[in-house]
Every structure is written in structure tokens, then in C-alpha cells.
Amino acid sequence: MSVAALTDVAVDYDRGPALGPISLSIGAGEAVALVGPSGCGKSTALRLLAGLEAPTRGEVVRAPGRGETAVVFQAPTLAPWLSAGANVALPLELAGMAKAEARRRADAALARVGLAGAEAARPAQLSGGMAMRVSLARALVTDPKLLLLDEPFAALDEITRRALADDVLALWAASRPAIVFVTHNVEEAVYMASRVVVLSRGPGRIAGDFAVEGPMPRPAHFRTHAGFRAVAEQVSAALAQGVAG
Numbered sequence: 001m002s003v004a005a006l007t008d009v010a011v012d013y014d015r016g017p018a019l020g021p022i023s024l025s026i027g028a029g030e031a032v033a034l035v036g037p038s039g040c041g042k043s044t045a046l047r048l049l050a051g052l053e054a055p056t057r058g059e060v061v062r063a064p065g066r067g068e069t070a071v072v073f074q075a076p077t078l079a080p081w082l083s084a085g086a087n088v089a090l091p092l093e094l095a096g097m098a099k100a101e102a103r104r105r106a107d108a109a110l111a112r113v114g115l116a117g118a119e120a121a122r123p124a125q126l127s128g129g130m131a132m133r134v135s136l137a138r139a140l141v142t143d144p145k146l147l148l149l150d151e152p153f154a155a156l157d158e159i160t161r162r163a164l165a166d167d168v169l170a171l172w173a174a175s176r177p178a179i180v181f182v183t184h185n186v187e188e189a190v191y192m193a194s195r196v197v198v199l200s201r202g203p204g205r206i207a208g209d210f211a212v213e214g215p216m217p218r219p220a221h222f223r224t225h226a227g228f229r230a231v232a233e234q235v236s237a238a239l240a241q242g243v244a245g
Helices: 042-050 084-094 099-112 128-140 158-175 186-192 226-244
Strands: 002-013 016-027 031-035 057-061 069-072 146-150 178-182 195-199 206-211
Touching (some): 002 042, 002 178, 016 042, 016 057, 016 178, 016 206, 031 042, 031 186, 042 069, 042 146, 042 178, 069 128, 084 099, 099 128, 128 158, 178 186, 186 226, 195 226, 206 226
Parallel strands (some): 031 178, 031 195, 069 146, 146 178
Antiparallel strands (some): 002 016, 002 057, 195 206
């Protein structure tokens, strides 16, 4: 069953075509990574799936209802005047949930991302990795059917990136939302996704669609497995071809 889909979608801006036409279907519980060169329309595709933008042509189908789709951006986008707990509770309170219940669920969501005890901390008191975990907790607190991640680890160091990748997959295993993950990093895409979609240079079109075999969450040393290396090489080759046009 599909939770979101782009059908013959194209997006044009005043400066010219930005994306497509492309068709892409996201299945329930599926983890899909989008990779491609800068300016190919990866983030545009994510905004279409989030309902933050409308296509110029084509049809977008997405999970209906408040809280069914959640987005985590590259910057944590936390309200600096609110505590971590209040930031996570905010979408629930905006949906009309009683404040006490919203905070209880927020505290539970923070515990799920390893931040139990940090509920009262303000964003300025958090490291980059901790702030991204708060953003993940806020996205997951509504139990979305579709989780959209727009290069959420781009500003973080490699050790933190790898730890958060494992955290996201563990969180995915607990509730199985569909995930669409935008990244420039081929190995990160193959590690985090059961399927990697490569976009060509802008206006982006699908240049490759690769299944990634193996259990999720990933076992230790998965990056050294022959299957992982083979898919990473295939994705890299498709990316190079897509950049060359």
C-alpha cells in the first residue's frame, strides 16, 4: 500500500524547470533515500510530499490528516524560547491535546531518542546532535505514517552522523513509518534505506532506482558487506551518469 506518490510531477520556477517530470511511489513502512547533485530537485520533491509546495504539473498523493506527515529539516528549527520538552509537545498542543498529556508524550518521545533528563534544556544548551534528536522526537511524537528527512545530518561530524543514522533506524523499527531521506552521501543513503532513488541534474528526473538487501536496522559492520559495497558502487555510477546528463 502506498502512503505517498508523485505521478508525472514537474515543478517550474521563474528561473526555469526545477524538477521532473518524475513518478515516485512510497510504500507503507518503506525507507527510501533520494540522492542527486545539488540543484536536482531533491528538496523540492520532499516539499511536495510534505504538502509545503504544489506541483506545476502532475499529481501528488500524500498521507492525509494532521500529524500523518512529519518533516525534519537540515537545521533543527527549534523554538529557542521553549525547552526541549515544550518543543516536542508543541505539535500535539497545536492539535488540541491537553497540555499535561502532550508533555507526557513529549517526555516519552525524548526518552526514545536518548534524551531522558534533558526535557528542561533550552536549544542553546544542546549540542548539534542533541538538537537533531529533539527534532526527531518532535517529528515522531505524532506517530506519523510518513517521515521526511531533508539532509538532517549534513552539519554534523561523521561519528555523530553514524550514531544518528542508527538511532533513526531503531526508531523506524519501533513504529515503521515510511521514510523519505534526502542526502548527498551515497554510503549514508545505502545504509539508511531499503531503496535508493537517484535523480539526474536539474530539472531532476529518475536516473536509477536500486533495492538494498539486508536487515534493518543494520547489523554491525554492514558497511563492509559485499552487498552494501556493490549497491553503493551502482548508485555512485548512476549518480555520475546523471550528473553528466
